[in-house]
Amino acid sequence: MWDFVLDAWDYVLDRRGQIAFQAFQHVSLVVQCVLLGSLIALALAVLVYRSPRATGAANGLSAIGLTIPAFALLGILLAPFGFGVTPAVIAVTFYAALPVLRNAVVGLAGVDAALIESARGMGMSRLATLARVEIPLAWPVILAGVRVSTQMVMGIAAIAAYVLGPGLGGFIFTGLARLGGANSLNAALTGTIAIVVLALVLDLLLLLLGRLTTPRGIRV
Numbered sequence: 203m204w205d206f207v208l209d210a211w212d213y214v215l216d217r218r219g220q221i222a223f224q225a226f227q228h229v230s231l232v233v234q235c236v237l238l239g240s241l242i243a244l245a246l247a248v249l250v251y252r253s254p255r256a257t258g259a260a261n262g263l264s265a266i267g268l269t270i271p272a273f274a275l276l277g278i279l280l281a282p283f284g285f286g287v288t289p290a291v292i293a294v295t296f297y298a299a300l301p302v303l304r305n306a307v308v309g310l311a312g313v314d315a316a317l318i319e320s321a322r323g324m325g326m327s328r329l330a331t332l333a334r335v336e337i338p339l340a341w342p343v344i345l346a347g348v349r350v351s352t353q354m355v356m357g358i359a360a361i362a363a364y365v366l367g368p369g370l371g372g373f374i375f376t377g378l379a380r381l382g383g384a385n386s387l388n389a390a391l392t393g394t395i396a397i398v399v400l401a402l403v404l405d406l407l408l409l410l411l412g413r414l415t416t417p418r419g420i421r422v
Contacts, residue, residue: 213388221373225396228369229404231359232298235291236352239298244344246299247306248332257307264304267296272361280365290359290367297358298351305347309340338417345416349408356401360393370396 214221250256272293279289313336321331337344363371370393377390 210388210391213385214392221392221396224370224372225400228359229400231290231294231369232352232355235294235355236298236348239295239351240302240348243299243303244306246303247310251307251310257311260303260307264300267300272358273364276362276365285366287367289365290362293362294355294359298355301350301354302344302347306344309343310336313339342416345412349405352404352408353401356397360397
């Protein structure tokens with residue numbers, strides 16, 4: 203057991219530059235796609251949350267989208283976009299938007315109508331009420347969706363290596379492809395453990411973001 207640990211440590215040290223670079227790529231892909239997916243989801247939520255029928259459709263889209271296997275979606279995207287970054291970005295952004303969409307709809311719909319009416323009575327426009335009252339009050343619920351989204355797509359970004367997308371998934375697929383060969387297990391474990399560590403770090407950063415951006419009066 204100790205020999206295996208030492209061998210794995212040597213593997214990491216020998217490839218620390220490559221690991222660091224691919225870790226940066228992985229985090230960059232996830233953060234950019236979560237940001238893009240969150241903006242898309244929030245825009246959709248603002249359009250639908252006042253309509254029960256549209257809300258049901260949005261929630262249905264979110265539920266159905268999460269049942270689509272990542273491998274299948276990436277395979278479909280290969281035909282129009284080929285291998286590389288583009289299908290990886292599209293797939294990761296798609297999955298990133300789904301939890302945020304559901305939470306944004308729930309959060310906005312849950313804002314007390316009396317508070318909205320009070321804001322409108324003070325002369326605030328519809329857009330100002332949304333930006334200064336509804337979204338801040340719904341923000342903890344929306345951010346919870348962002349956290350779920352980030353954790354979920356950390357793994358999906360690894361699967362994107364199937365289409366030669368950037369990130370740590372390359373270590374995992376390389377290790378699995380050569381299973382039984384030299385350093386195959388080390389490669390798979392390196393990619394997996396690095397993704398878990400990065401996911402925990404990003405979640406802590408989002409917790410801190412929540413503390414800094416949530417209005418004091420509604421903090422739990």
